[in-house]
Amino acid sequence: MSNDSFRAVNKEMAKKEEKNYANPRNLAAGTLRQLDPKIVKSRKLDSYIYEVYGNIGAKTHEEKHKILANLGFKTSKYVKYCKNISEVIKYCREVSKERPKLPFQVDGVVVIVNDNNLYERLGSVGKAPRGAIAYKFPAEQGTTKIIDIQTNVGRTGAITPFAVMEPVCLAGTTVTRATLHNEDEIKRKDILIGDTVVVQKAGDIIPEVVGSLPELRTGKEKKFKMPKRCPVCGGPVLKPEGEAVARCVAESCxxxxxxxxxxxxxxxxxxxxxxxxxxxxxxxxxxxxxxxxxxxxxxxxxxxxxxxxxxxxxxxxxxxxxxxKNITLNKFLYSLGIRHVGSITANDITNHLGSLERIKKASIQELEQIEGVGPVAAKSIYEWFRNKNNLRLLRKLKTHEVRVQNPKPKTQNPKLRGLSFVITGSLESISREEAEQRIRELDGKATSSVSKSTTYLVAGENPGSKLAKAEVLGVKIINEKDFLGLI
Ligand SMILES: [Zn+2]
The missing domain is CATH 1.10.150.20 (5' to 3' exonuclease, C-terminal subdomain)
Known part of the structure; x- marks a missing residue:
């Protein structure tokens, strides 16, 4: 993916209000997953071929490139034979210098043993051949000026400062913003508003400020101060002792x-x-x-x-x-956005406690005992379920008929799997609820009305109209004693 096509595609994405690709690598990978060949074609993917398998009479890697070119494949003009390691080092430096001028992005140079026999004999470790190694360029850096430091508010109320910078080109894209994570990070990196700073892309994707260049200061630079009021709702901002992150604590932010x-x-x-x-x-x-x-x-x-x-x-x-409206307990728990409760933690808690009621009532100690739940998460969950507003939200969801499905208790004995029961009349030795509970424990289905798919009608004392219906539909009718035998 050339830099030009990368920019062109992202421009189109922006027009359609779709998210831009972070870099050409993601765009190329995303394009290969496209199902519509028309879209793939429009993206103008291209490739350089560098390897050919089978006996084609090439004694060296260099020859393979020549054969490929003769066969009409596109090969890179940056392939070079080096006689020794100092020539290799010299060439890596040369490419590194040319890198910003290349029409596409590269993250390094592959150094490979030229003698094909020797290459084969060297073999490989796992999937990595011993005869080839990648020299990776250092992350591309640039310098720019910090115009301002602003903040945004996250889902948990966390206030994150970010740098607004003069546009700078890094690894092929123009960057004007970089996260600064928190106040301590700004202090540690000694960054003032107005500073000239070194920026780079971490993993060639996320722009970050490496540090400031204090020798370029004019005296007009200003220190960043965490706002005392939320930039969005104007609510109070608090930074608990010992924590790095400041938060908006306004409940209605x-x-x-x-x-x-x-x-x-x-x-x-x-x-x-x-x-x-x-x-x-x-x-x-x-x-x-x-x-x-x-x-x-x-x-x-x-x-x-x-x-x-x-x-x-x-x-x-x-x-x-x-x-x-019907949602499983683990997804529901995750959806509440409780701090420190991600999908995996929500699963762990669900598997251990099994119902929303039990989670609501669980003590901090009880929560901490669940594997995967640390003291911080335990406290956060405990407090969430003791907050008036949160409880109001839960009640409101219930009124709107949101149904939370508890995980099925693990059936040790699925002997009633595939069978469905309807109970009518009263049973002597067991209540109807207990009987239905038992059926479910054994992986059977307990329903309230008789249909063709009912396997058994359990008829107790004074059976109702269901008995007649079962007879009409030809559903098998059993008494309490037969039923107890089954469960
Ligand atoms: Zn706020």
Whole structure:
């Protein structure tokens, strides 16, 4: 992927309001996964061929390149035979210097044994041949000036400072922003607003400020101060003793609530399609929702007057929200956006405690005993379920008929798998609830109405109309004693 095609594709993506690719490597990989050959063609992928297998009479690697070129393949003009290691080092330095001028991005040079026999004899360690090694260029660095240090607010209220910089070209793309993580990091790197700084791309993707160049200071530089008020909602910002991160603690922070909703509808949570950032923002702005639970009360008519909503997309969205009202406990727990509870932790807790009620009641000690849950997460979960607003959200979700499915208890004995039961009348030795519970434990199904797919009707004392229905449908009827024999 050449730098030119990379820029052109990203420009098109931006026009369609789609996310840009971070670098040509991601774009090339993403293109190869495309199913539509027209899109693949439009991306202008290209390749240089450097290897050929089988007996083609080449004694050296260099010859292979010549044969490939003669056969009409595109080969790189940067292939060079070096007589010894000092020539190799010299050539690596030369390419490194030419790197910014290349029409494509490279991250290094491959040094390979030229004698094919020798290369074969050297063999390989795992998948890595002993006869070849990559010399990687250092991350590309540049210098620029910090115009300002601003902050943004994350889902957990964390306030993260980032540098606004004069545009600088790094590893093929122009960069104007870089995260600074937190206040301590800014101090450690000695960065002032107005400083000239060295920047680089970590892993050639994420821009980062390496450090400042204090010798270039003019005296007009200013120190960054963490705002005392949230940049979004104006709520109070607190930095707990011993923690690196400052947070907005306002409970109604618009940005926080918005991002909570985004998290709530995400793929590993409620997985509601068609609810992107822009639409969520609009729903908030129009006052249609004030938290995630309100989503479940949305009606097509609420949405249609909004921009971006044609009749069809409104009904699709409402439908997709409705379809996702049933959710498994682990996904539900994750969707709540409790700090320190990611998907994996949510799974661990679900497997151990098995129901929302038990999670709600669990003590810090109980939570800490779960493998994968540390003291910090335990405290965070405990406190979440003791916060009035959170409990209100849970109640609200329940009113909107959001159903949380507990994981099935692990069946030791699935002897009733595939069988379905209906109980009618009263049983002597066991209550109906207990009987149904027992059926489920044995992996059977207990339902309340008789149908063709019912395997057994259990008839107790004073059976109701279900008995007659079972007879009509030809469902097998058993008494309490037969039933007890089965369970
Ligand atoms: Zn706020």
């Amino acid at each position: 618009f940005a926080i609530e918005m991002q909570r909703v985004e998290h709530f509808v995400g793929r590993n949570a409620f997985n509601i399609e068609g609810l992107g950032e822009k639409i969520i923002e609009q729903l908030f702005q129009e006052g249609l929702i004030s938290d995630a639970a309100d989503l479940f009360a949305l009606k097509e008519g609420d949405l249609e007057p909004l921009e971006r909503f044609a009749e069809k997309s409104a009904s699709n969205l409402v439908e997709s929200i409705k379809m996702n």
